[in-house]
Every structure is written in C-alpha cells, then in structure tokens.
Amino acid sequence: MSDTIHIHPGQVGHEVAHDDHHHGHHEQSFVTKYIFSQDHKTIGKQFLVTGIIWAIVGGLFSVLFRLQLGFPGQTFPILETVFGKWAEGGVIKAEFYYALITMHGTVLVFFVLTAGLSGTFANLLIPLQVGARDMASPFLNMLSYWFFFLASIVMISSLFLHTGPAAGGWTVYPPLSALGQASIGSRLGMDFWIVSMALFVVSALLGGLNYIATILNMRTKGMSMTRLPLTIWALFFTAVLGVLSFPVLFSGLILLLFDRNLGTSFYLSDIVVNGEILNNEGGSAILFQHLFWFLGHPEVYIILLPAMGMVSEILSVNSRKPIFGYMAMLGSLFAIAILAFLVWAHHMFVTGLNPFLGSIFVLLTLLIAVPSAIKVFNWLTTLWRGNIRLTPATLFAIGFVSLFISGGLTGIFLGNSTIDIHLHDTMFVVAHFHIVMGVASMFGMFAGIYHWFPKMFGRYLNSTLGYIHFWVTIVGAYLIFWPMHYEGLAGMPRRYLDKSSWASFSQFGDLDKMITIVSIIVFAVQLMFVFNFFYSIFKGRKVTSTNPWGANTLEWTTPINPGHGNWEGEIPEVHRWAYDYGKDGREFIPQTEPVGANESKH
C-alpha cells in the first residue's frame, strides 16, 4: 500500500493508491476516461447528468398532466403530439394519467432524488472530503452507475410498450399492480417496472456498501470520525439506511413478481375482477404495504439526509461561522436514521391497522420531530451573527431550511393518526411531501450543485441565472404547494383527474388553474438552469484559485481540475474539525493546518 500516486503531465494515473493489484500505467482512452470510468468524480458527474435528464422527463410529465388538472374541459393538441394514442384529441386518457403520475413519482423519488442526489454527491464528496484517492472499490462503484443506467433503460423502455408503463402509483400497491385485468398499466409495464427497480436496488446496494466502506476505512491521517464534515456524516447515514432497507423492497417486489406471473398468493385473496373469479386465497394485500414502507419511509430520509448535510456545510462556509452544535447535528442525524426504521406504518393508519399499534407509530413518528427541530434551530443559530455571503448556493440552502420547516410542520398533522383519518390520501399529503421531500431536497441538490460546480468542472455557473433560478423556484414552489393544503383540508382525494362531477371537491377550479400556470413557469426556469449547467461546463467563467469559497474541507486542497487520485503528491493530513471559521480573528482555518500553540479551545 503506497500513499503516493505518480502523475505524469498529460496523463492521469489510472490505478488507485489502495489498489493492491496494479495494472501499470496506460494511456486512458475516451471510453475509460468518460464512459467506463472508475474515477469517483467522473462517476458522480455521470449520476448527476443522468439525474438531470430524468428530472426533465419526470418534471415534464407533471407539467403535462397538470395541464389536464388545471383545465379539465379543454383539449391540448400538444398532448396528442407528445403522447399519441394515450391523449387522443388532446385529452389525456384516465389510464394514462395514472401512468404519468406513477412515472413522475418513481422517476423523481428514485432516479432523481436518490440516484441523482446521493449518487452524485456521495461519489464526488466522500473521497474528496475524507481524504482518499478514490472509493474503497472503484470497480463496484462503476458497476453501481451502470446498474442504475440499465435500470433507466428498462424504465424508459416501458414508456413505449403497447399497454403503457406501470400505472399503479409509485407505491404500486397490489392487488391493483398485480392484476392485468384490473388495470392496463398492470400488464407488461408493471413487469418492466419491477425489473427496473430490482436493477436499481442492486445499484443502490453497490453504491451504499462502497460509501460505508470508504468512510469507515479510508479516512486520511488525523481524520477521526468526529472531524468529518457533516456532509459525510449525512451521506454515511444515507448509505446505511439504503443498505438496510432496499433489500426489503427487493423482496417485496420479487413476491409481487411471483404473484403476477407464477400464480402465487402472497398478496392476493378473495378477488373477483371484472366478473372473473380468481383462485387466490389466503394472501394479504397489506403485507406488501408493510414491506414497501419499510423501505418507503427510510427512503424519504435517504432523499433528505444528503440535502441536510450539504446545507449544513454550505450555510457554515458562507456564514463564515462554524456550524452550531456539531455534536447535536450529528446526534440528530443518528436519531433520524434510527427512527426512520420505526415509523413506516404511519403510512397505513387507515388500512385497518390495529389501533394500539397505530398509537405506537404515532408516538415514534412525532418523536422524529425532535431531532428535526434541533437541526432547524442549529441552522438558524449558524446564520445568527454570521457574515453571510448570499451566493446562489447559500440562497438555496436558506430556501431548503424554509421549506423543511414548512413541510416538516405539516408532517405533524399527518403523523397524528387522528388527523390522518381525515387527511390521509388527500391533496394535503401531496402538498406536504412535495414541500418537505421533493422541493426541499431539490433545493439541497441545487445548493450542492452551485457550491461544488467549481470543483466538478473547474468553472463557475452563471450566478445571475442562478439568482433568477432561485427566486422563481422558491416563489413558485410556495405558490404551487401552499394553497394545495387547503384542497386537502377540504378532503379532496389525491390522484383525481377531474373533480367537476363532485359536489364536495369542485370548488377549487381557479386554484388548480393558478397552480398549473405557475408550475409551467417553474419548469421553464428549471430548463434555464439545465442550460446554464451545460453551457457553463464548457463556457463558464474559469476558476482561478483552488479554494474559491474560502472553505476548510479537504476537497479545496486539490488542484482546480484534480486528476484520478485527487492529490498530486501526498494526501494531506488533518489536524482539526472542518468548521474553524472566524476563529481567533481568522476568517477560516483549513483542516490541514496544525493547531497552533496559542489557539483558543472551543
């Protein structure tokens, strides 16, 4: 095991320091450098670009079905242009509406906010911030991306099936998802969905195990666990959650595959569908929900924790102040990770769950608000008496905190089973999780992209476009989702296509129009961000110093465009935690600087 890596001008060493099986130096072809790359930074970028493409697809779906929701009576020729037979005459067919919401949910939850978010930043930041030349296993890391890519191909293909993609909601509850007779989307499209998700789970596991192994074993000299930046802690807990919960989803989906194709009855019992009496007896439809939500709830923290970690880091760097209560932040991350496994049945209060069991889940669910509150107060205190640089990344981080507060508080309504009886499966739920999990995590992701873009590409994103992006998005997000809570308070069920035939839910026509229009604008601005992203990769302003934000963490000790192996020469040694900002009158003290004799203690 050598600690150095040999870099020749114009050629980047391929092998990694900890790799005992040296392949020797060789010229990197385009394929090994950009496609089947084992460099964690390139893999991170691959996750990010794939995630962005998915986000455009998933976002576009929501805009298109929002057209139908906002203007129920009207026809939109563009819908027929895009969807063909599924929107004949410019009106989305009901069965295809359900396919669209299913794809929107699946794509954004798994492909964008899991793979695109933690895939990108775990890959980019873990080796750079713990001080390693690459992941524990660069090869498995590469496989992790390519399994994700395969999953993407299968999911995309399902869109072009004759019977359409899966249409049972992103939660794919059987029996609906198990019976082709019950829904056209439960035919071949559902098998594609299961296969795609199985591949996705493989990708998540390969990635997650690698992240954990790297964080535990490959920290540089002096980087004790309590000196790790909070981003790394957050990504660590994210990986642990994924490794422990994704296999449960996998098993649930395999049983579903059996029920669909092999005549088993894990989830099916007493069914007469379209006049056809099925033979299945003794299964439990609710069993699937337990298996699904055993992943499904940790999944929302898999999405949120990386955003929390990055926001902590970005707020601290740009307030020029240490993160307030590092140990409390760490403890609350830990508490959230543990509790994430103990609250899944709060998605099932009205399934006939034993009321006593329900009350236990109420207690555990509301308990999770305590560590969440600690985090919010600590972020606020980090800003307090800072000297805040309002970069686009900082603004998105502040936006994240605002959205996390708003969405977190509505979670207290839903986690309380008494109120959940009324609000369950209404638009209130849609508003809640879009704010707290969807938009907030997107904000965390944007903050991360604006902040680490210089490290990724050696150039800056255009910040004027960044400011426009932030302001339109935060105003739009609140305009879309805040009034939506009222639809839910009125009891309007989610996943309703046309409310006009209902006496109880038809009073929100104008509101639905407004939401649709705003969502189109917000989507357009995201496209502008995408343009900014790709334009800036090639034409953005060049970064001229290695540490443009004046940050303490190790990634800013690497060259502006680090090669494979990250550091030329020795890996730096760490002497302090990552948050010595504004200490002893100095603006920042990098982690690599030894503790001085006269330095004050904290």
Place this chain on the structure above:
Amino acid sequence: MQTVFIVAILLLGFLITFQIAKASEYVAVLRGEEKAKKQTNKVNAFLLLAFLILGLIGVYYCNETLKGKILGEAASNHGKHIDTMLQITLVLTGIVFVITQVALFWFAYKYQQSDDRKAYYYPHNNKLEVIWTVIPAIALTVLVGFGIFYWFKITGDAPKDAMEVEIIGSQFKWEFRYPGHDGPGGKGVFGKKYFKNITGDNPLGQIWDDPANRDDVYVTGEPMHLVVNKPVRLVINSKDVIHDVGLVHFRMKMDAVPGTPTTMWFTPTKTSKQMAQELGKANFVYEISCDQMCGKGHTGMRGEVIVETQEQFDAWMATKQPLYDKLFVNKPAVTDSTHTPDSTAKSVTAVLLKK
C-alpha cells in the same frame, strides 16, 4: 398555434434573460468583482426580507380566500374530535412556523456580508441545545397525548346499539348490505358469504344455506341510508383491488381491502336536510369518495349517503326486499338448481358454515 406562441414567448424570454445574465457577468468583471458581489449581496438580502414579508401576507391572504371552501363543521361525533385536534395542531405549528421563518429570513437579511462585521465564533452552547430539545419534546408530548386520546375514542368498539351496514367496493362502484333483524334484540346479523359464489344474481356471493342471509337487504345504485344520531358501524370489503371509503363530511376514512374486512364506526349528527340548510346549498349531498387509487375509473368512484330520521329510514327500508326473497321466494317459476351454488362452491360453503 397557441402552444407554438407560448413556446416562442418562453424561448424569447429565455434568450433575453441569458444575454442579460452574460452581460452582467462581464460588467461585474469590468467594474471590479468585489464591488459587484457586494451589490448583488445587498439586493438578495433585501429580497429575502421582502420575501418574508410578502410571504407572510400571502399566507394570510391565502387563508382568507380559501378558508370558506373547506367544508365547514363536521357532521359526525368523531369529526368534531378530529377538527379539534386539527385546530390544536394548527395553533401550535402556526406559532413555530412564524417564529422560525421570521428568524430564518431576518437573520439572513440582518447578518448579510459587510466589511464592518466579523462573524461570531460560536460553535456550541449546551444549555441552548438542551432548551430546544426539551421544548419541542414537551409540545409533541401534548400533541401525542391529545392525538392518542381521540384516536382510541374513534377506533374503539362501537356502541352496542349501533346499526350495521356493509359497504363493498369494486371497480368502480359501491354496494351496500343491511343485515335485517334476525339477531338477538332485533339487531341484524350479516349472513356469511364466499367470493366464489359471486354471480350476476348474487353480487356479494352470499351463502344461501346460511339462514342469516335470508333477511339481508342488498342495495346498489342508490345512496346508503343512515339514521341521524344513531351510531353506525360500517363493515368494509372489496371485491377486487384496494379501495377506500372516504366520508369527508364525517371526517372518516377506511380502506377496503380484498380478503381482509375492515370496520369503522361513527355517529352522524346532522341529517342531509340540516346540512343543506346550514350550508345554504339546496343540492347538498354527503358523498362517498374512493380515496385509494383503484384504476382508471378512480375519479368517478362516487357514492352518496342520505342521513335521515329513524321514521324516514324505516319507510325507506320497508320498500326494500331481501335478495333471498327476490331470488327464491317471489320468483317460484325459476328452478332452485339454477341459483344454488355449484358443487365445488357448495362443499366450501359447508366448510365455512361449520366454523
């Protein structure tokens, strides 16, 4: 044409924005980057403050505009509990919302970068952290306490005198069954059923060998009738996929799961007529919405409930005839064999009846 127009406008707007953004970057470089950065910092800090103020006004305005549209007073005993719980939570979370959002945006504005300011090195304070662990914990204990208290009231056993109605969901309709009066004390008992007995004539798969089925009344294609101020226990079933009986005005909801019957009970406190008067809507109806996505007709899976006085209910019930009578008693011309279950189903029937 319209879409092309909109796309053209968006593209144009985007091009202009992009050119301005690019130009502003050049200007920044020319004018000196530090100066330009300070300028944008000030602008954004001001915008954060403006966002806070306008946002809070927006929250108020949104509430004023929409609060009249959220259904009014609950029409069941449990509904009132749920509304109370909702209000308690709303007040508590509302306070936290305002305090934290104000602090967030105010700090971001107040402590914007300035040359005269030095960031205050403040890594932790155990006392503060204990305080804001304990306060939320206490607040949440209160919410959990109230919540569980009401939850057990709502999900506890139905009163002994509750009437029972079975409600069965299937793609995409609701069917109902009333148990008659064949039990002890004139209370009805539902006859057993088996899904393999389901035919066009026997839509619920009732087992005709079970005498309890003889006076069960099957209702479909019309509203479910309930009696005001009389507790009702719904026995909920599904024939195909998971549905959900959603009763917004009563604030009640329960999944209909194939193979696993569920129940819920409540007491309607207002007749349909009363509600129509109170809300000033002559055409008011209690609606049953399916709240669990069940396929392409999910949006249209609508049922109605009529809440009326005992006399009105009895009069309505008197017009109904048990399905058994319809099939076997008042239709003597039809031979029994066409309607008795087939041999396989019969053997299963026997097993079920022995239980």
